[in-house]
Amino acid sequence: MTTNTKPPTAPLSKVRGVYIIGLIIAAVVFAVTAAAAAGGQSMGWETSLFRYINDWSWSLQGLFTVITFFGSTWMALVVVVAVFAARAYRLAWRLAITIVGAYGAAFLAKHFVGRVRPAEMLAHIHTRAVETGMGFPSGHATLSTVVALTLLPYLPKWIGFIGAPIFIGLVCLSRLYLGVHFPLDIIGGMAIGTGAVCVLRLLPAKLLQAVRLDQK
Numbered sequence: 001m002t003t004n005t006k007p008p009t010a011p012l013s014k015v016r017g018v019y020i021i022g023l024i025i026a027a028v029v030f031a032v033t034a035a036a037a038a039g040g041q042s043m044g045w046e047t048s049l050f051r052y053i054n055d056w057s058w059s060l061q062g063l064f065t066v067i068t069f070f071g072s073t074w075m076a077l078v079v080v081v082a083v084f085a086a087r088a089y090r091l092a093w094r095l096a097i098t099i100v101g102a103y104g105a106a107f108l109a110k111h112f113v114g115r116v117r118p119a120e121m122l123a124h125i126h127t128r129a130v131e132t133g134m135g136f137p138s139g140h141a142t143l144s145t146v147v148a149l150t151l152l153p154y155l156p157k158w159i160g161f162i163g164a165p166i167f168i169g170l171v172c173l174s175r176l177y178l179g180v181h182f183p184l185d186i187i188g189g190m191a192i193g194t195g196a197v198c199v200l201r202l203l204p205a206k207l208l209q210a211v212r213l214d215q216k
Contacts, residue, residue: 008030019198024194033188037115037136046183050166053176054126061128071171073141095150102196106142110134129178138181144171145193
C-alpha cells in the first residue's frame with residue numbers, strides 16, 4: 001500500500017448512488033432497532049437467538065475472546081497505524097475520522113437509548129467477559145463495520161467481498177457468545193458503522209480535498 005493507492009474506479013454517479021442507498025438503509029435500520037431497544041426489554045426472538053449462541057461450548061471461549069479483540073478500539077488504532085506506516089496517509093486519516101465519528105455516535109446512542117446488557121436483564125446466562133456501560137449499540141460491531149467497509153475498496157474483490165462479511169460476522173458473533181450484547185445491539189452497531197462510512201463518502205468533493213480525505 002502506497003500514497004498512490006486508489007480503489008477501483010467506477011462512474012461517480014453510480015458510486016454515490018450506492019452510498020446514498022446504504023445511508024438510507026443504515027438510518028432506517030438504526031431507527032427501528034433503537035426504537036425497539038429503547039423499550040428496555042429483549043424481544044422473544046432476540047432472547048432465543050442470544051441464548052442459543054451464548055450456550056455454545058465453553059471450549060470456544062479462548063477463540064472468541066481473541067476474535068472479539070479485533071473489534072476493539074485498540075485494534076482499530078492498530079489498523080490506522082498500520083495503514084499510516086504503509087504510507088497510505090489519506091486512507092489512514094479517513095479511517096481515523098470515520099472511526100472517531102462512528103464511535104462518538106455509538107457512545108451518544110448508548111446514553112439516549114439506555115438499554116442494559118444481557119447479564120442485567122436475563123438470568124442464567126454465560127457472561128464470559130467483563131463489560132460495563134449500556135448495551136445498545138455494540139461498539140465492537142460499529143468499529144469492525146467501519147474498518148471493514150473503509151478498507152473494502154482497496155482490497156482485491158475476492159478478499160473484500162468474502163473477507164469483510166466474515167470479519168464483521170465473527171466479531172459480532174463473539175459479542176453474543178461472550179454474553180455482553182443482544183442481537184439488536186449488534187444490528188444497531190453495524191448500522192451506525194455503515195452510516196458513518198456512507199456519510200464520509202457523500203461529503204462534497206471540494207470539502208474532502210480541503211481536509212485531505214479524498215481518495216488521491
